[in-house]
Amino acid sequence: MATIEDVAKEAKVSVATVSRVLNNKKAVKEETCKRVYRAIDKLSFEPNMSARNLRRNETRVILIVTPNITNPYYAHILAGIGDCAQEAGYSALIHNTSGNEKRVKAGLDMLKKKRADGAILFASNMDSMWIKEYADEYPIVLCSEYPAKGHVPRVSIDNYKAAQDVMEYIIGMGHIRIATISSSNKYISTALRLRAYKESLLWHNIEVHEDYIVYADADYSFMSGKEAATKILKQKNRPTAIFCISDTIALGAITAAKELGIDVPSGLSVIGFDDVDDTTMFHPYITTIAQPCYDLGRQAFRILYNCMNDGKADEVTVLPHKFIIRESSGSI
Amino acid sequence: MATIEDVAKEAKVSVATVSRVLNNKKAVKEETCKRVYRAIDKLSFEPNMSARNLRRNETRVILIVTPNITNPYYAHILAGIGDCAQEAGYSALIHNTSGNEKRVKAGLDMLKKKRADGAILFASNMDSMWIKEYADEYPIVLCSEYPAKGHVPRVSIDNYKAAQDVMEYIIGMGHIRIATISSSNKYISTALRLRAYKESLLWHNIEVHEDYIVYADADYSFMSGKEAATKILKQKNRPTAIFCISDTIALGAITAAKELGIDVPSGLSVIGFDDVDDTTMFHPYITTIAQPCYDLGRQAFRILYNCMNDGKADEVTVLPHKFIIRESSGSI
DNA sequence: CGCCAAAATGTAATGGATTACATTATACAG
DNA sequence: CTGTATAATGTAATCCATTACATTTTGGCG
Structure with missing residues (x-):
């Protein structure tokens, strides 16, 4: 492995000059520059990063x-x-x-x-x-x-605003019995979305119904979404809309609904979050918040x-x- | 940022000794060792990787x-x-x-x-x-x-063997009109799977029908799978099975079939490859080759x-x- | 031609850890 | 108590590129 010294020798200049060429400092004559480049090519030299990093910190x-x-x-x-x-x-x-x-x-x-x-x-x-x-x-x-x-x-x-947008939309569509599938994780996004869910309801004078709030697992798995939705949908007074904390969970919710014979969206609205997980690979395509x-x-x-x-x-x-x-x- | 020299001074030993402690070389007295560790802790020293890398190459x-x-x-x-x-x-x-x-x-x-x-x-x-x-x-x-x-x-x-397994299975199930969705990429896996497809047919005295071989795009997109399958399924003498080069493509194929009113699997068998893309998120769950x-x-x-x-x-x-x-x- | 500023190049210190080799301390045998 | 093997520690070279500072070269002008 060639070092800067080899290059210097080959080009008949000092290591300083080679270094200057490497870092395109101006004070190098055109011709010298060429000589150095030729030497670099000939030896197929590449500066050693550890050395450079050490020096440059x-x-x-x-x-x-x-x-x-x-x-x-x-x-x-x-x-x-x-x-x-x-x-x-x-x-x-x-x-x-x-x-x-x-x-x-x-x-x-x-x-x-x-x-x-x-x-x-x-x-x-x-x-x-x-x-x-x-x-x-x-x-x-x-x-x-x-x-x-x-x-x-x-x-x-802005997770709060995003969740609020969803809630405004759902409520605007006439839904009153609105559930949410949150998550057991400790993320601030989770907390904010849940808060927006609750506060949006209150804002519209809709009572927050604890049975309508279910927690899926920490990493938003399809299965936990399906289970959470099943729990929600089996209640006697089941909701007409579910706001899910992720798309995978929304997919799980739709699957759960299907298995219970509930049609989406005519019998149940499902909204996801993120827009990364195959939201348009199967019908119904999922309504969701897209994150950039x-x-x-x-x-x-x-x-x-x-x-x-x-x-x-x-x-x-x-x-x-x-x-x-x-x-x-x-x-x- | 503390250096090894600082640690040496603090512990009243030489840098060599500190280095020996860092790399758990034996020749260091128990007590000295402790002194060094104490110094390391006190200065919360961590060896500089660039320096180490440079020296160790x-x-x-x-x-x-x-x-x-x-x-x-x-x-x-x-x-x-x-x-x-x-x-x-x-x-x-x-x-x-x-x-x-x-x-x-x-x-x-x-x-x-x-x-x-x-x-x-x-x-x-x-x-x-x-x-x-x-x-x-x-x-x-x-x-x-x-x-x-x-x-x-x-x-x-072993891509050839895997594809062969699929083909043996399909043929064993009585299928004769078997299509494949390959890809336009230049991967050897693609070539091998296609070869296994053709050779398996020949082996069973089934003619290779060029119209049954369609190429999806290089990165196995859902859409290109759907399009490829549509092309295949619109043929007058349409196949009863499609071997797809990936799961996403298989999902596309199933969607295409659905849109054409063909039931999977009763009217069409679809087999995927890889087992990573949501093969069990929707029915029908996809038959596939699982890669480890x-x-x-x-x-x-x-x-x-x-x-x-x-x-x-x-x-x-x-x-x-x-x-x-x-x-x-x-x-x- | 000589002088000076600017340009071009060179010399050597530097960064921080590792390690070959050198030196000192320790232990044990005789 | 001395000699020697061994353990413990130290000194200084090394890895390679960068750069402050030193030196040489160049060009322009009087």
Whole structure:
């Protein structure tokens, strides 16, 4: 493996000059420059990143801490981060945690070890205040989820507003008996959507009926959605609409309805959330809130980039969601 | 940020001793060891990876080159690689290519730059002989797809045998008019599955009917599957079974059949491939070949690990597939 | 032709951990 | 108590690119 010294020798210049060429500093004569490039080509030299990183005290690597890449929601955000990072000359290190907080911390230790310059975190719980401490020391951006208190740079949609949009729509369509399938996880998005559900009802003088609030499992599985919906639909005074915390759950709910002989949307309106999971692969196509996943990823990187360079403190970016009315919902 | 020298000073020993403690070399007295640990704790020191990597000439990072993380098939493999790598003390750098060969090569240059010790490649075309050159120089493992010639370490299932299993099953169920939806991509898996399709027919003295072979787009989209199936099913002498190159395509085919008023499986058997895309989210549940994605990932890392350490040359690992008969297929 | 500023290039220190080799401390045999 | 093997620790070179500072070259002008 050729080093910068080999190149210098080959081109009959000093290592400093080679370095200057590598980093396109101006003070190098055209002709010398060419000689150096020829030498680089001849030896097919590539600068050693460890050496460069050591000297420059940066890695041009960002860390992505995620509970599960398999989740298409994260996968799409990741795609956005990845593309944006690549454009800016950064690489992305993926650190899987399976939702284990210890592994999250282990991941963040990579910042201290200088394996990466900054990190983007997914799926932080709303009570994970410890994140703030890390964020005070290293560039960290939270994506989609964030602790309820403490200002850490982040990007997400306005979950309260999105859920409110859904509720306004459902109520506007004449529904009174409205259920929701929430989740047992600790995400702020979950809390906000549930709050919007309750407050929208109250706002319209509709009583909040605890039996209409059911919790699916933490990762929004199809099965838990189906079970939750079954529980809801078997009640004597069953609701005419269900607001689901995710599309997969909505799919589960529709399946449950089908099995109980309830038609969607004529007998039951079902609304999902996210618009990533095959919402248009089967009829009825699902009415849902679309999150700009790819763009969330791009923005997350952009914010992180600013943190790493200018060192801006606590940027908060809220991206617009989109309410997409399809076939799984209708008036009563 | 504390350095090893700070720790040495704090513990009143030399940097060599600190280093020995860090790497649990034996020749350090119990008591000294404790002193060093105390100093490390006090300064909350973490070794600088760039420095370590430079000196050791390794990064403990592997590179994953993928056309698209969004694809759940890759995502699951990635999960396997990620977990296995983490267990072995490695981190995974994700490099997205969008199927662009230049970006693949740009990714592999990271090996030369010593940003990573080895790479796992997805989705190589069967005519990408240039990979061999890289593989001769750096530890590289191919996952799922590989060039038709040249021995590069790899892991995959036996695509020919898997497709043959499907065909034997279909033919055994009495089907004679059997179509296939292949793909326009250049993967060896595609070629092998198509070959098995044709040869199985010939073997059973069933004529290969070119109109029964339709090519969906390169990335197995639902829509292209639906279109391909529609084309197939609109023929006057339409087939009674379709072997699809992926589950998403099979879902598209089932949807197409439904729209044409054909019942699956009574009027048409549909078989998929991969078993990752919601094969059991809607009825009829899809009959398919299940690939051991997670395990493909783990094995890929294992092979790469060997390449990076022992430097073994051309290990080829073939993992077993599983043929899962569900509801979308039946006898004629 | 000589002088000076600007341009071009070179020398050597630097970043932080590892490690070969050197040195000192310890233990045990004789 | 000395000698020697062994354990424990230290010193300094090394990995390779960057860059502050030093030196040389160039070009223009009087």
